[in-house]
Amino acid sequence: MSGTDTSRAQPETVTNGAAPAIVLVRPQLAENIGMVARAMLNCALGEMRLVAPNEPATHERAVSASSGADLVLRASAEFPDTRAAIADCHWVLATTARRREQVKPVMTPHRAAAELRARIAAGQKVAVLFGPERTGLDNDDVSLADAVCEVPLNPAYCSLNLAQAVLLVAYEWFQSGSGTPPYELVLNDTLPAEKDSVLNLYAHIERELELCGFLRVEDKRPSMVRNLRALFNRVELTEQEVRTLHGMVAELAHGSLRRARKLGIDVDKLRAAPLPLYTSKPIFDSSFCDKLTQLLVWRRDVRRFSTEPVSAAAVDELIEQACLAPSVGNCQPWRFAIVEDPARRARVRASYEAANAEALAGYAGEQARLYASLKLSGLDRAPVQIAVFADPDPAEGAGLGRQTMPQAVHYSAVAAVQTLWLAARARGLGLGMVSILDPAEVAAACEVPPAWDLIAYLCIGYPEEEHADPELVRAGWQDRLPVGSVVLRR
Numbered sequence: 001m002s003g004t005d006t007s008r009a010q011p012e013t014v015t016n017g018a019a020p021a022i023v024l025v026r027p028q029l030a031e032n033i034g035m036v037a038r039a040m041l042n043c044a045l046g047e048m049r050l051v052a053p054n055e056p057a058t059h060e061r062a063v064s065a066s067s068g069a070d071l072v073l074r075a076s077a078e079f080p081d082t083r084a085a086i087a088d089c090h091w092v093l094a095t096t097a098r099r100r101e102q103v104k105p106v107m108t109p110h111r112a113a114a115e116l117r118a119r120i121a122a123g124q125k126v127a128v129l130f131g132p133e134r135t136g137l138d139n140d141d142v143s144l145a146d147a148v149c150e151v152p153l154n155p156a157y158c159s160l161n162l163a164q165a166v167l168l169v170a171y172e173w174f175q176s177g178s179g180t181p182p183y184e185l186v187l188n189d190t191l192p193a194e195k196d197s198v199l200n201l202y203a204h205i206e207r208e209l210e211l212c213g214f215l216r217v218e219d220k221r222p223s224m225v226r227n228l229r230a231l232f233n234r235v236e237l238t239e240q241e242v243r244t245l246h247g248m249v250a251e252l253a254h255g256s257l258r259r260a261r262k263l264g265i266d267v268d269k270l271r272a273a274p275l276p277l278y279t280s281k282p283i284f285d286s287s288f289c290d291k292l293t294q295l296l297v298w299r300r301d302v303r304r305f306s307t308e309p310v311s312a313a314a315v316d317e318l319i320e321q322a323c324l325a326p327s328v329g330n331c332q333p334w335r336f337a338i339v340e341d342p343a344r345r346a347r348v349r350a351s352y353e354a355a356n357a358e359a360l361a362g363y364a365g366e367q368a369r370l371y372a373s374l375k376l377s378g379l380d381r382a383p384v385q386i387a388v389f390a391d392p393d394p395a396e397g398a399g400l401g402r403q404t405m406p407q408a409v410h411y412s413a414v415a416a417v418q419t420l421w422l423a424a425r426a427r428g429l430g431l432g433m434v435s436i437l438d439p440a441e442v443a444a445a446c447e448v449p450p451a452w453d454l455i456a457y458l459c460i461g462y463p464e465e466e467h468a469d470p471e472l473v474r475a476g477w478q479d480r481l482p483v484g485s486v487v488l489r490r
């Protein structure tokens with residue numbers, strides 16, 4: 001039968017300690033005895049006593065109706081009358097459907113279960129009497145009992161069959177001893193989110209609601225925020241759900257920026273307010289890993305930008321994330337010059353034009369024709385331009401790791417560029433790297449300390465096109481190499 005662990009239904013394990021005996025007084029039908037056995041075993045009751053049954057407990061119809069609980073039937077005992085059946089008991093409960101004239105305590109099955117448990121705990125033997133199917137217990141049987149149990153049911157129709165009556169009493173008995181919590185949130189493999197990450201989510205949601213204008217009525221704001229928090233608190237979010245909601249909010253927010261600006265909301269100021277630090281340990285599950293792979297596959301060197309502006313706060317966030325990159329000795333040698341001045345931008349662009357013309361001159365024939373057709377920078381339109389430099393000898397890190405490989409400083413700055421690249425792509429921004437430049441010219445245009453080395457000139461903006469393959473592959477300039485061709489085993 002579904003839901004049954006048959007290995008545990010052995011006679012000695014049925015009751016798990018002392019339990020009431022169920023006494024069926026003059027039961028008429030073998031089927032009912034079988035169904036009572038089933039109800040008893042459901043509730044870990046193993047001791048069935050039969051008073052003058054019309055048909056024996058081992059009758060084949062009883063066994064069949066017991067649905068596998070025949071061990072209760074086989075262990076049952078027969079008695080000629082009720083008195084004999086309860087002779088060894090200290091306390092007896094009679095179940096009835098209607099009030100009798102007798103003065104006796106009357107209790108519900110719920111209260112009776114507590115009474116039965118208390119008496120068993122005090123070492124008493126207890127029994128519950130159930131009468132024949134059609135008539136119920138007669139007054140003489142009830143007079144033998146210490147208390148009466150009545151099941152509160154619809155007064156207009158309270159007829160129960162024998163097994164149902166036994167099940168109601170047996171159920172209460174079982175519940176009163178079961179440790180099953182009345183309410184449980186099944187979390188499977190995940191944990192409820194730590195408060196730190198829930199509060200972080202609230203901050204994220206509230207910031208985006210602010211941006212989209214939802215919280216624009218100043219005096220309603222505090223109560224709206226409290227109500228929202230109360231709503232999410234009721235849900236008892238898991239870590240996974242917190243991450244999903246972060247993702248949803250970020251996606252929704254992306255589309256709402258334009259509307260926020262139209263409403264005159266200071267998007268940049270709000271975005272500039274940092275979210276609390278993510279201090280709780282994250283779980284990078286398989287869906288995150290899939291997303292990460294998508295990010296790597298769809299990261300592109302972008303040279304065609306839309307004119308949609310990128311907020312200063314978004315740029316700040318990208319640089320903040322780039323600064324999480326690894327660096328030799330933790331020397332953090334990256335330096336970012338955000339180039340906004342049109343004259344400086346023009347100087348960089350002129351350097352690119354000159355370097356590109358010179359590069360073209362180095363090719364001949366078909367290759368020169370192909371090179372000339374390539375678009376190799378987005379300097380003409382990219383709304384954001386950043387020159388990334390490396391300080392070749394920073395005091396930070398005290399030289400650790402770079403005495404043998406001084407170039408590791410530059411590699412560290414490259415790691416920051418790559419981090420920024422991925423962070424940009426994750427926000428729907430594109431990044432194009434330009435190296436067809438005279439580094440000295442760019443350094444001069446940016447007026448940076450002379451010792452700094454140019455690592456890359458970055459063009460950033462919303463891409464006009466999305467591709468899963470490099471532009472140079474599509475243009476027929478250079479295919480991707482098979483991974484096997486770049487791996488050596490020694």
Ligand SMILES: Cc1cc2nc3c(=O)[nH]c(=O)nc-3n(C[C@H](O)[C@H](O)[C@H](O)COP(=O)(O)O)c2cc1C
Binds near residue numbers: 301303375436471
């Ligand atoms: C250090 C570096 C310098 C680059 N310089 C240029 C450049 O000057 N112009 C350009 O169009 N692409 C430049 N790229 C982009 C590469 O052409 C591009 O990464 C490559 O074709 C692979 O395409 P993908 O980045 O879309 O995967 C540069 C990339 C790197 C890593």
